Each structure stands twice: as structure tokens, then as C-alpha cells.
Amino acid sequence: MNKISFLNKISWIALLLIILIALCGGNIMPKPIDPLHKISFIKNPDLNALPKYLVPPFAPNNTFILGTDHRGYDILSLILNGMKYTLFITMVVTIARFIIALPLGFIVAMTGKGKRVIILLQLIFSSVPIILFIYPPLIGLYYGLGLSEGVSSGHPNQFVFSLVFIFLVSIVGAFPLADQIHKNVLIYKQKEYITMASLLGASIWRKIIFHIIPNMSGEFVFIFFAEFIQVMFILGQIAALGVYMGGGESISLSNGLTISLTTTGEWFGLIAYSSTRIREFPWIILSVGLFYIVTVLLLYFFLNEQKKYFFNRSDRK
Amino acid sequence: MKKIILYLFVAIFTFIVLIFMSSIDKGIVIKPITQIKVVLDAEKIGLEDLVLKYPKLRVVNSEESIIEAPEGEIYDFRRLIEKTEGVLSVSLVPASFHFSFYNYNSVILDTFSQYTQGNIGEIFNIYTQKKVPLEEYLLTMVIRTFHYLVPALIFSIIIGIFLAVIASLNKVVGWFFDCIHKVMLCIPDYILIVILQFVAIYITKLTSTRVVLLYQLNNEIPFLVPFITISLIPSLLIYGTMRLAIERELTKQYIYTAYSKGISKFRIIRKHILPNTAEDIIAILPKTTYLAVGSTVMVEIFCQIMGLGGYYFFRGFQAINTMPITCLIFTCFIWSCNVLYSFINKKYIIQRKVSGD
16 A cells, blocks of 8 residues: 655645635635725824824734735735635636647547647747737737726626636647647557557547546646646736736725726735835735745645655556 | 758747737727716715715716716716715726727738838837837847846856756755755746845845846846846756756766766766766756746836837837737747757767667
């Protein structure tokens, strides 16, 4: 029996911790983040100092451990509440990539048809940073559909933008993924049991469903997690340039500028909001960045431990 | 030769795909925004009170608290309503839209005809309110971008290999470097740029002198922050690859023979392992080049540098159909590097083939 190492168990605990915090974030957040708890201004605690009134965002202090945003909402509460939306959006994009890439990869590997098309598309989308492919249409759509004004997530424009967003981010990553799957499947195609299945008259789909997928299931899990982390990086990059999915609200500042803010605390929305305010309000992007880095670190840790366990088990067989 | 033709073909296709993708938003036809959605504190103010206070407003949907303002005055009214007591939040209601394939096709055809006429696009200068041909800025942008991209890429290759060798010589150092490697892999490039900017600001505050330039100031371009950012992720990738390759080679029989002859570990790594792991480095170089270009784009945006990647987001300028050309330059750079790596691999790297392969 294959013994599960201590680190492997820790990695499972880490993954469960991420899922638990994501699901319960809204319940464990220290402060509420609804419109009734907005802070417009507070009296300066130092009665002798100027100004007499302070307006948010507030730097980290005893009341707000990670500070607040422009509405006076606690950043820690926003991050905890927004974690589930962040992971959900990332999951949706990753699954969308797999929906496109898996059938393509399988068909190309098993039939040999379309190999050059896949390779060409993989080369095209690997030749230029993905951000340059998807940012111009997204930013045009984002402003064109009026989403920079902080539109709620239920609005039809937000829905259309989300669809286009998911489609673009999925399509640019689907072909390199399809190429990777195609190469992996080619290795399994050489196995004797596949040859036997062909001799017995099994169809391509039967071979894929009953022979290849069960044997590749472990690899799919690794590819999925690796792709999940990759998608988190890309969505974070797009957010750093001011574009995010999910909607929010807008507020006007005293200098006449309008800013769009996430209402749920979704991390990419927070990154989009804070990336242009690094010098004035650094705590916002640093707080989000910290949670982001720790989440990715734990996911990488889980992925590496499962790979070790899987390959040790395969070697023993 | 075949590879050069393939890469040329890919570059042309990439260019065409970029034109199609960058024009998607041009097909959207949207009406002007005239409606505002408000969230009110019912105890302090109602929708009717708001309309009474601002007679030009009209209630469109009382259930969803949507009001309409005169066209052209929507932003002024939003600012007024936000400052009204009892108003909790104000958001503009986007107008309806439709996608016009006619507009989309027209834009694409115009872009193609523009390029066939030799016009590579224009940049709109917001300050002077004038369109300037891209040619006026292109050479400066190319030199600007490559003056830190190329040194950073070369530096990342050298430092990645160097640190991997150091890590392989000492177990404790190796374990420490591996831990840092794992943590650094989780940091996205834009957060890294933020951290570097903070460090620079902190040092500047301590020393009261400008130590590191963070943003482009007229013609003064930052170098250190872009250099470090661009070189970091490729060097992590090369370090990881080299560590695995060196560990793999250290278990080979010829290494044990070398040890038994009394050769030092450093000499073994230098004379035996590095030449045999060169193929691994060459295999990973295309990916590191791609990552370096990606980091270049991000750092130019964050440091407000008017380079090939950052001009599109540069304050005061609006790019008009120039993205495909600048992306083509990046593509050509990546593919040129790939051709160079293939050439080096064929000419100088010992090809290992075990009998029976």
C-alpha cells in the first residue's frame, strides 16, 4: 500500500483550507461591506491635529487591520468575501479552456488530422504575450459597454462582457493546452492495450473514453491545477490593467474623477481598483497581493505533492 | 531554412489574428447613457424627494430606483446626486447596444488597406490634439524597449545558470535557493513591480535623494526596475530547469567515475555537467524569451514608459490601429531568438542519442 507522506497530508489540508475560507469568507469577515456601512468621513482622533475630519481610504490601524477602500469598507472583509468569486471565475475560465482543448487534443492525437492546424495555432498564441492579444478588444468593450462606470453584475451589458471575456481568455490558452494534451495522448496511444483495442475493432471514441481517459486521469488533475494557476496569473495581469469581470459600483472623488469599485471584494476587481493608486494607497494592492501569493503558493504546493505521490505510485507499479 | 519559413508564416498569421482580435470592440454600437440607478436610505430621502430636488430628473423605474437625466448632463447629475444626503450609492445604467458586423468588417478592411498602402498607423496625442504617424515614434520605442529587454534576457540566462551551479555545490545553499525559487514563482510580475517601486520609494525617503527612477520623465527612462523585473521570471525558469538537469546528470555513471578520479565537484560541474546540460538550457530558452517579453509589457505599463509594450497605455496618447505592428515586432524578436537558439543547438551542442532510441 502506498504510504501518504506527511507533506502530502499537509497539502490536502492546505487545499481544504482554501476551499473553506472561500466558502465561508462572507461569514468570517470582521466588518460588513454593505451600503449601510459606508463611511463618508470620521472625526480625527487627534483633536489638535488638522484636518478635523478624515475621509477614507484609511491606512491600516487598530480598527481596520488592512485598511479601507474609498467607501470605508474593510479591506480584509472585502478580500475574504471576494475569494469565492475569484476562485469561481478562475474555475469557469479554466473549465472553458478544457472544454475547447480536450476534444481537440484527443481528436488530433487519435486521428492524426488537424495536427498542423493545432501546432500553427499554438505557435501563434505563444509568439506574443497573451495580454497583447486580449487586452485591446477587452478594454474597448469595457469602456464601450459603459462598464467603467461601475455596472452591477446582473446587467445585460455585464453579462455580454463576461461572455466575451471568458471566450477570449479561454481561446488564447486553449490551443497551447490542446497541443499539450495531444502530445500526452500520443504517448498513451503507443501503449499495447490501445493497439489491442484497435485490433478488437474499438472506435476512436471508445478508446478515448474507456482506455485513455481512465489512464490519464492523474495527469488531467495536474494539468488542470497548472492551468488554474496560469489563468489566475492572466486574470491578475488583465486586472492590473484595469479590466475585470463581475461588476461593481462607481463613486466620484473630490477631484472630479470617477472610480469603479467591486461590491463583492472580488480580488481582480480590487487589483484593478488599486493598481493605479500604488503611491497613495499602497496597502490595498499589497493586501490583495499577499492573499493572492499565498493562495497560489498553496496550490503549487498541493500540485507538487500530488505529482510526487502519483509518480511514486507509478514507479512502484 | 524550413524553420525560418515556418516562423515567417506564423508571424504573418499572428499579425492577421491580431488585426481581427484588436478590432472586436469597433463593431459595438452603443447609445448614449442617460439613466442612473440610485440606492437610497429610505429614512432620509425617497425617489420622489430626489426628483423634486432636481426637477430635470425623471423617474423611469421606481421599483429599481432608476431615474433619467437629460442627455449630455448625466455626469454632472451623478456628482450632484452622490453628494445628496441619504444617497448610499449611484451608478450609471449602461445603454443598450448591438454588434454591427458591417462596422467590424469595415474596420478590418480599412486596417488591411492602410497597411498595404504603407501606413503603419497613427498615435493620437491628447495634449496637442493631433494624430502623429507611428513612424515618428517607432524607432525610439524600439531602441527604448530593447535597451533593457536584451540585457535583462542575457543577464537572466547567466544568473539562472550561475545560481543553479552554486545551489548544486552546497546542499544547504541549494535547499535555501529552492525555497526562494518556489516562493518567487508564485509572485506575478505586476506585484513584483509594485514591491520594487515600494523599495525604491523607501530608499529614496531614507536617503532624501532619488536613487532609482521609477517612471519615465520626459526622455529620462528608468532602467533598474525594468531590468530586474524582466530578468526575474526567466531566471527562475532557467534556475529550475538547470537544477533538475544538474541533479539528473549527477546520478550518471561518468560522474561517479570522475569523482573516483578525485576531481572536485566544481570541476565536474564545469567540465562535464554544464556541456551535457546545455541542451536543456537551449530547450527552455524560447519559453524564457516569451516570458521576458511578457514582463517587458507589464513593466512598461507600470513604469509609464513609452516603449513598444507600454505606449498603448501611455498617459496622453491613444493608439489608433497600431497594436498589430508593435506586436509583430515582438513576434519577430521572439522568432529571431528561436532561430538563433536552433542554430546554436545544431552547431555547438553535443547531440546525445542513446542506442535503441
